[in-house]
Amino acid sequence: MPGTGDVDVAPDGGHDFTAAGGSAGAANATALDLASHGAAPHGPAPAPRRRRRAVLAWSLSIAGVLLLAGLGAVLQLTANLGYDQAHTQLTAALTKQSDEASRNERVRAVDDESARAAEVLLGVTDPALVTDADRAGLTTARDRAQKASAAAMSLTATPVSEPGAKPSWFWELYSRTARLDADAHAVSSLASALGRSSEELGSATGAIDEKGLAVVKAAGGLAAQIESENVPSPNEGVLTLRELSAQLVATTSFDEPAAQGFRHYAATVQEVRDGHTATLAAEAGPLQGARQQIEDFARSLVPGVLLDFQWADRVNDLGGDNGYLSGETRTPIESGQYATILLSNSVAEEWPGDSSRALVAHEAGHAIATKCRSMVDNTDSASAEAWATAWAIGMGFTDPGNGTEAYGPPPDSVVQQSMACR
Structure with missing residues (x-):
């Protein structure tokens, strides 16, 4: 039945279409679902990985900062410790240098004084008091001391x-x-140089003192010879010569006062000589x-009694x-064993x-009374004249x-008493 067949086929075809259409829809739906699931690895998933990388970057940055901070702290600490040391x-x-500089200045002051004292002795031209050998030795010692002093001044002036x-x-x-290390080394070297300078100054001073003291004492010991070679000479100069001689012989160290005493002594020696000539x-x-x-x-x-004499046509x-x-x-009147005797030319x-x-002899009796003051009655002129007369008699001079x-x-x-005074 064509009609029936046509009618029967048409629903089948429609059914098939519908089924096909339904199947296609289902397939499409399935295809879309699969496409949706299949695209998941390439879709929104990268977002979580970017967050993990950011956290890691921040962690590394903080660690770096902490490491640098720790390194800086170590450097700061070691730098502080090194600086403090x-x-x-x-x-x-600096303390050592200051101590050595102070010591050097003290020693140099003594050295300079000794050099000045040596100059005083070298200024005395009397060959009896400063021999050629003495002069050469003093000159060498003085030059050494002056050189040491100049070197010391340069060191103490070093900034x-x-x-x-x-x-x-x-x-x-x-x-x-x-810089501090370099400065410490330089200052330590300067302190050592100052110490060596002080030793040289002391040695130079010692050389001057030894030579100067020997010259002073030797010259002082010449007083008796100088006095005997210059009789007669006025008492004043001779008494001063004796006094200065005793001081020089008793000198125990050489310094400017000793040198000035030597110069005064030398001038007195010349005064005694000039007095003798006059x-x-x-x-x-x-x-x-x-x-x-x-x-x-x-x-x-x-x-033991020093005598001066004056002569005139008339006395009294x-x-x-x-x-x-x-x-x-x-x-x-009070002390001193010396006298001046005036005599007429007759x-x-x-x-x-x-x-x-x-x-x-009678006048000598008056003079020797200065040697025996406790025996002599000098309360008045008569007692003094009786003593002098008695002393002359006791010495064997019987002429009126x-x-x-x-x-x-x-x-x-009184005659008997005077005989104890000799």
Whole structure:
């Protein structure tokens, strides 16, 4: 049945279409679902991986910062420790340098004084007091001391570096530490040089002192010889010579006061020599020989008593022109074994007569009273004249010129007492 067949086929075809269409829809749906699931790996999934990478990057950055901070802290700590150690070393070196500089200045002051003292001795031209050998030795010692002093002055004038303020950052600390180390080394070297300089100054000073002291003491020991070579010479210069000689001989160290004493002594030596020349010139003339014999005679009677003599035509208005032998003696009141004897020229004219000898012995009795002050009664002129007369008698001079003619005979007790004074 075509009609029926047509009708029957059509639903089948429609059914097939529907089924096909339904199947296609289902297939499409399935295909879409599969496509949806199959695309999952290439879709929104990368977003979680980017978050993990960001966290890791932040973690690494923080760790780096912490590492750098730790490294910086270590560098800062070590820089501080190194700086503090260098600062301590420089401070210690500066203290040592300051101590050595102070010591050097003290030693140099002594050295300079010794050099100046040597200059004083070298300024004395008397070859008896400063021999050629002494002069050469002193010159060498002085030159060495002056050279050492100049070197010391240069060292003490050398500037030194102070530590300064402490920097803050480690790179500054490292730089400053290196400078402090170099400064500490330089200051330590300077301190050592100052120490060696002080030793040289002390040695140079010792050389001057040894030589200078020897010259001073040797010259002082020449006083007795100089005095004996220059008799007669005025008492004043001779007494000063004796005093200065004793000081020089007793000197135990050489310094400027000792050198000044030596120069004063040298001037006094020349004064004694000049006094000797002047005295001889004043006594020149026809009576010079007799005068010198009388003076020597008087000095022989009173050992240890220094005598000056003055000559005149009249003494106490008495002399040869009116027929007298006359004399007078002046002595220090309180202390000192010296005297000045005044004699008329008539004593020399009558020399060596007994009266002249007795009169000179009487005047010598006044002079030696300065040696025996506890025995002598000098309360008045009569007592003093009795003593001088008694002393002349005790010495064996019996001529009336001994004082008996002018003052009368003294008591025997005074004569006996005077014999203990020699």
